[in-house]
Amino acid sequence: MGKGAGSVTVGYRYYMTMQMGLGRGPVDEILEIKVGDKTAWPVREGETAFYDTTATEDRLTSIDAPNLFGGDRSEGGIQGSLTIAMGLPIQIYPTWFKNLLGGDVPDFRGVVTMIFDGLVCSLNPYPKKWTFRLRRLTKGWDGPVWHPELVAIPLVSSTGTMIKGMNPAHILYECTTNRDWGRGYDRNRINDADWLAVAQTLYNEGFGLCMKWNRKSGELQDFVGDVLRHIGGTIYTDRQTGLLELKLLRNDYVVSELPLFTKNSGLLSVEAPEYGSMAKAVGEVIVKYREVIVNEDREVRAQNLGVIQSSQGVNSSPVTYSGIPVFGLAAAVAQRDLKAASTQNAKFTVRLDRRASRIYPYAAFRISDPDSGIEHAILRAGKIDYGKLEDGVITVEAVLDVFGLPSTSFIEQEPSAWQKPDAAPAPASRVYVREGTYQELVQSMSRAELDYVEPDDGAIAIFAGRPTPMCLGYDILSKAGTEAYVQSGGGTFAPTCRLAGAIGHYDTDVAFDGLLDGGLIEIGTLVQIDDELARVDDIEVNADGASGSMTISRGCIDTVPSSHADNTSCFFTYNSLGNDRREYVTGETVTTKILPLTSAAVLDASLASEQAVTMAQRQFRPYPPGRVRVLHGSSLNTPAYDGASVVGNFEISWTHRNRIVQDDQIISHEDGDVTPEDGVTYTLQFFDSDDNLIVQYTGITGNSRVFTGVYSSLVGDMTVRLFAYxxxxxxxxxxEFPLTRSF
Structure with a gap:
């Protein structure tokens, strides 16, 4: 069986036991784990089939993405056991982990944690950042979930993935009532009917938010204010009932039912309205939001073309809504904000009597004061000064009502021309496996190492074309005889092409198509065409980057010129020889599989085809002679493979070759003599048209043999075979070439 080559340490795998805290627990579901911005669980980056399910409860599972960063040839991957602890009140932490830490170790109740134990990287000793995507909707509430039928709002991300956002009314409800981390209000202090109406409106609008809060990010009241800013809402205490009210800025009123204030019904005075300058009007709103599936900040623009034209410029107003998770909702909010910002809005200061005590921030109301030129106006309350009881005056700063979330957004997300490349590895369709040549041994070994190579020793050489642009290289599985496959060694992909038309033995100008990685081709190096090795003397690639022509010198190293069919694959061997780093002996049959790898994965071995080669002592064998000619007549010199037709006497000549002297040089069939290798002789065989041996001449030491009329048996259509021994x-x-002789 094959002799294993001496092992070489090229790097290390790194293993860790890590405990990670994700946040307050429990949560509804753990959806995704990314490491270094690549999905590691429950599906591998670049794949669509899930190898595990998402977690909704305590679980012991595993992460199985060992090639996430390119496997052992690059930066390894993530592989090991994963303990998920949701942080339930009765949670008991694993004993083995407590023993690992030593001392008094808590059970980490109330916190979602994970314990990972396994491979975190290879070669590079710096682990990559871990990120997690969670969902919390109904778990961890202080008491029963408030109207659970409205808590989850379905949304569609830009990738087409269905996600669930949380109803902002439920976010605010929990912030208000939770006694552990919220304000701790009793639920009876909330006007449940009004809050429910708001929750239903937000559900109908598809206004689901995905946002987090922790104490490091700011005070709870700031978080509540941010949620209200997202939805265009307000929370206030009703001055009559003492209950907390939640209201939205929407066009959800009947004009005739709004309170009307006139000089006879509570309106004391109206100051002259202030109008904004048109030159400062906002013509564009840029909403920045967070696309949660891809975990990226993105933006959407809404424009008022009339404002832009009248102001002769674009006055943009950027605003960030980090809790908006999808484009469609961001577009609707952008239009809402644009409507408010681009309108030349009049600001009023209105003085009312105590009949206006029910007006709350953002409330809509009507005023009518013909003496001030206001026949009828619908205003939205802003800042309210309720004054002193003895004054009986309420001062309201208000604006004309232009608010509300549009039911239809006319902003369309422009489809991106970019498509995420498929990172899944694919089987290689262009593969050539053979035994390594003496020249390749010389290039890869020192003189001292060559001295230890035995005549029966051999190695395999693999050349493969890149199956997809995302493939970086390949691993090699190999076995000798019936042994099990061993993963050892690998290679980089070779530039490849296909012959565009058949070629004969002596054709040197060759057309090709299907070129891959053409920029890696070096002039003066070898190209493998079937069993023949040729030297690349020049190459011209057409504008399409895939077709062209090359000039080659035929029958190099230990090969002879051959004819090749149209569409034959060609492999440019420079810097692209794959090897399994194992030694084999003459007579062994070596079977191989190559497994292309990407940054995301390595090809499953079951998908790779087998390639076999029988070791034949190639590196030890002499080279065949070159420049074979048939000389006849007075001056005719016919290349052997052209099939000479001779009359009478003829001579077969050739040039010597020497693997030791040639070393790593690339000598072609048509090149001149080289000092012959010690002990090399030549054998000529002649066969008739029925492939019967006519005569054989052995032990020839020179570089030619003359045949006169004495050799009368050599007549008719024959096949000549010339060997080096x-x-x-x-x-x-x-x-092996044809020859016809007559007298």
């Missing part, structure tokens, strides 16, 4: 070992490839 060193002692009893022949060259791997022989010359």
């Amino acid at each position: 060193r002692n009893t070992v022949s060259a791997l490839f022989k010359h």
Whole structure:
């Protein structure tokens, strides 16, 4: 069986036991774990099939993404056990972890935690950042969930993924009533009917939010204010009932039912309205939001073309709503804000009597004062000064009502021309496996190492074309005989192309198409075409980057010129030889599979095809002779494979080759003589048209043989075979060409 090469340490795998705190627990569901911005669980980056399910309760599971960062050839991946603890009040932490920490260790109740134990990276000793996507809707409430049928609002992300946002009314309700971390108000202090109406409106609008709060990010009241800013709402205490009210700025009123204040019904005075300058009017609102599925900040723009034209410029107003998780909702909010910001809004200061005591912030009301030129106006209350009881005056700063969330958004998300590349590895369709040549050993080993190579030693050489642009390289599985596959070694992808038309033995100008990685081709290096090795002397690539032509020198190293069919694959071997780092002996059959890898994964071995090669002592064999010619007549010199037709006497000539002298040089079939290798002789065989041996000449030491009329048996249509031998070992490839003779 194959002899394993000496192991070489090229790096290390790094393992850790990590405890991670995700936040207050419990939560409804843990949806995704990313490491280094790549999905590791419950689906691997670049794949669509889930290998695990999301977590809704305490679980012992695992992360199985060992090639997330390219496997052992790059930065490894994530693989190991995963303990999920939701932080329930009765939670008992794993004993093994407590023993690992030592001392008094709590059970971490009330906190969502994870324990990962396993591989975190390879080669690079710096673990990457872990991030988590969670959902909390109904878990962890202080008491029963308030109207659970409205808490989850379905939304569609830009990727087409369905997500669930939380109803902002429920967020505010919990902030108000939770006794652990909220304000701790009794639920009886809330006007349940009005809050429920707001929750229903937000549910109907699809106004679901995805946002988090912790004490480090600010005070709770700031978080509540941010939620109200998102939805265009207000919370206040009703001055008659003492209950907390939640109201929205919406066009949800009947004009005739709004309170009307005139000089006869509570209106004391109206100061002259203030109008904003049109030059300062906002013509564009830019809403920045957080697309939660891809975990990216994005933006949407809404424009008022009339304002832009009248102001002869774009006055933009950026605003951030970090709790908005999808484009559609961001577009609707952008239009809402644009309507308010682009209107030349009049500001009023209105003085009313105590009949206005029920007006609350953001409330809509009507005024009519013909003496001031106001026949009828609908205002929205802003700042309210209720004054002193003995004064009987309430002062309201208000604006004309232009608020409300549009039911239809006319902003369309422009489809991106960019498509996320498929990071899944694919099987390689262009693969060539053979035994390594002596020249390749010389290039890869020192002289001292070459001295230890035995005649029967051999190694495999693999060349493969890149199956997809995302594939970075490949791992090699190999086995000798019936042994099990061993993963050892790998390679980089070779530039490849296909012949655009068949070529004969002596064609040197070759057309090609289907070129891949053409920028890696080096002039003066080798190209593998079937079993033949040729030297690339020049190459021209067409504008399409995939077709062109190349000039090659044929029959290099230990090969001979051959004919090749149209569409034959060609592999440019420079810097792209794959090897499994194992030694084999003559007669062994080596079976291989190559597993292309991407930054996300390595190809499943069951999808890779097998390629087999039988070791034949290639590196030890002599090279075949070059420049074979048939000389006949007075001056005719016919290349052997052209099929000479001779009359009478003829001569077969060739040039010597020497693997030791040639070393790592690339000598072609048509190049001149090289000092012959010690012990090399040549054998000529002649066969008739029925493939019967006519005669054989062995032990030829020169570089030609003359045949006169004495050799009368050599007549008619024949096949000539020319071998090189060193002692009893022949060259791997022989010359075989037609010859016709008459007298």
